[in-house]
Amino acid sequence: xxxxxxxxxxxxxxxxxxxxxxxxxxxxxxxxxxxxxxxxxxxxxxxxxxxxxxxxxxxxxxxx
Amino acid sequence: xxxxxxxxxxxxxxxxxxxxxxxxxxxxxxxxxxxxxxxxxxxxxxxxxxxxxxxxxxxxxxxxxxxxxxxxxxxxxxxxxxxxxxxxxxxxxxxxxxxxxxxxxxxxxxxxxxxxxxxxxxxxxxxxxxxxxxxxxxxxxxxxxxxxxxxxxxxxxxxxxxxxxxxxxxxxxxxxxxxxxxxxxxxxxxxxxxxxxxxxxxxxxxxxxxxxxxxxxxxxxxxxxxxxxxxxxxxxxxxxxxxxxxxxxxxxxxxxxxxxxxxxxxxxxxxxxxxxxxxxxxxxxxxxxxxxxxxxxxxxxxxxxxxxxxxxxxxxxxxxxxxxxxxxxxxxxxxxxxxxxxxxxxxxxxxxxxxxxxxxxxxxxxxxxxxxxxxxxxxxxxxxxxxxxxxxxxxxxxxxxxxxxxx
Numbered sequence: 001x002x003x004x005x006x007x008x009x010x011x012x013x014x015x016x017x018x019x020x021x022x023x024x025x026x027x028x029x030x031x032x033x034x035x036x037x038x039x040x041x042x043x044x045x046x047x048x049x050x051x052x053x054x055x056x057x058x059x060x061x062x063x064x
Numbered sequence: 065x066x067x068x069x070x071x072x073x074x075x076x077x078x079x080x081x082x083x084x085x086x087x088x089x090x091x092x093x094x095x096x097x098x099x100x101x102x103x104x105x106x107x108x109x110x111x112x113x114x115x116x117x118x119x120x121x122x123x124x125x126x127x128x129x130x131x132x133x134x135x136x137x138x139x140x141x142x143x144x145x146x147x148x149x150x151x152x153x154x155x156x157x158x159x160x161x162x163x164x165x166x167x168x169x170x171x172x173x174x175x176x177x178x179x180x181x182x183x184x185x186x187x188x189x190x191x192x193x194x195x196x197x198x199x200x201x202x203x204x205x206x207x208x209x210x211x212x213x214x215x216x217x218x219x220x221x222x223x224x225x226x227x228x229x230x231x232x233x234x235x236x237x238x239x240x241x242x243x244x245x246x247x248x249x250x251x252x253x254x255x256x257x258x259x260x261x262x263x264x265x266x267x268x269x270x271x272x273x274x275x276x277x278x279x280x281x282x283x284x285x286x287x288x289x290x291x292x293x294x295x296x297x298x299x300x301x302x303x304x305x306x307x308x309x310x311x312x313x314x315x316x317x318x319x320x321x322x323x324x325x326x327x328x329x330x331x332x333x334x335x336x337x338x339x340x341x342x343x344x345x346x347x348x349x350x351x352x353x354x355x356x357x358x359x360x361x362x363x364x365x366x367x368x369x370x371x372x373x374x375x376x377x378x379x380x381x382x383x384x385x386x387x388x389x390x391x392x393x394x395x396x397x398x399x400x401x402x403x404x405x406x407x408x409x410x411x412x413x414x415x416x417x418x419x420x421x422x423x424x425x426x427x428x429x430x431x432x433x434x435x436x437x438x439x440x441x442x443x444x445x446x447x448x449x450x451x452x453x454x455x456x457x458x459x460x461x462x463x464x465x466x467x468x469x470x471x
Contacts, residue, residue, distance in 0.1 A: 011395060011400065012400065013400075015448070018452075030442060030445070052370075053366060
């Protein structure tokens with residue numbers, strides 16, 4: 001699985017970082033950085049939660 | 065876990081964010097019975113926050129507010145009754161009534177009918193006066209904005225503030241009228257309201273606080289807003305943003321307890337067998353804060369929709385409290401405003417990072433020695449760290465110590 005962020009939607013709410021800090025980091029420049037673009041399968045529940053809770057619905061998962 | 069014998073048909077009233085979250089959670093948790101959703105608007109659920117931001121500014125087309133694609137809906141397997149309202153509920157018969165008089169039986173019911181904007185006396189039926197809740201209202205207002213009107217916004221809450229920001233970003237003349245001495249003064253300590261006011265003054269909004277609206281000028285179409293002192297603010301378009309009322313009219317004869325929303329217990333159960341409520345319409349005791357609340361924000365719709373769905377599927381003794389840390393955000397101009405938790409005007413407030421003058425800061429709110437809320441202007445990384453502290457009922461002293469360390 002691959003983490004996909006639509007940066008046109010992302011407004012750096014940092015909710016994803018709160019849910020899955022292993023994958024997402026909003027830095028002091030107020031931009032989101034994806035730390036693990038292809039996270040281990042064990043991260044899927046957290047990633048699903050980040051997708052669901054993202055206030056701008058900017059995150060999706062690609063299965064490739 | 066799910067038992068299709070216990071709940072063969074679950075009906076969700078409200079094709080909303082909360083309703084969609086409930087539907088998805090039901091399927092994720094293994095409910096394989098029939099799912100039926102009823103929505104007053106003639107369209108599938110869409111995302112409302114962009115309506116007062118990107119769509120109104122004209123940078124997004126309305127399609128971008130769609131929450132799911134067709135493939136996702138196909139997987140979900142829901143029968144949608146769109147453009148239809150529920151008009152009644154009979155909890156003993158486990159039936160709701162639709163607006164054509166047709167009954168619809170349920171084994172489980174999720175009430176997610178949301179809220180409706182409040183209008184002001186004298187503004188109803190006058191052309192050029194708008195509220196902003198639906199996509200249709202947004203597009204009508206956007207079309208008005210394209211004619212370069214003078215805009216008057218009544219109410220400096222978050223909707224009013226975002227509409228004002230969108231209008232200024234389109235170069236329009238904007239006046240904002242607020243009854244309270246500062247924006248958000250009912251919810252926030254005065255200096256936070258002042259910070260919000262400063263943003264609008266920075267961007268050329270004519271912000272007038274402490275004024276009352278006495279009426280509207282114009283025959284057929286609005287030409288201005290008349291204030292309590294007789295002054296008339298001339299305007300081609302007026303946007304009324306003075307709050308919402310929960311959509312509970314259809315439940316009045318149901319016997320459910322209604323009090324500024326559907327009264328739920330701490331697990332989102334609405335007091336009748338198999339009935340739960342979620343989102344803007346639900347009022348419930350949040351035991352994390354020891355407070356009964358109704359929350360009108362996006363994140364709560366998602367989280368409570370899910371919690372209500374799980375409540376329906378829970379067996380005896382399995383119900384869990386819904387006790388989240390409320391969260392909302394607002395994008396105005398280049399500022400990102402974020403708030404976690406609760407606050408009231410009398411809370412102890414400390415700015416722990418940045419300053420109001422920089423328009424970048426983190427402020428913490430304390431009550432009875434406990435951290436109850438955190439507000440940030442354009443400091444998302446720092447703000448989010450406080451969610452776990454709020455969830456852990458951290459003392460105000462420890463939260464301030466954390467802030468001293470985190471910078």
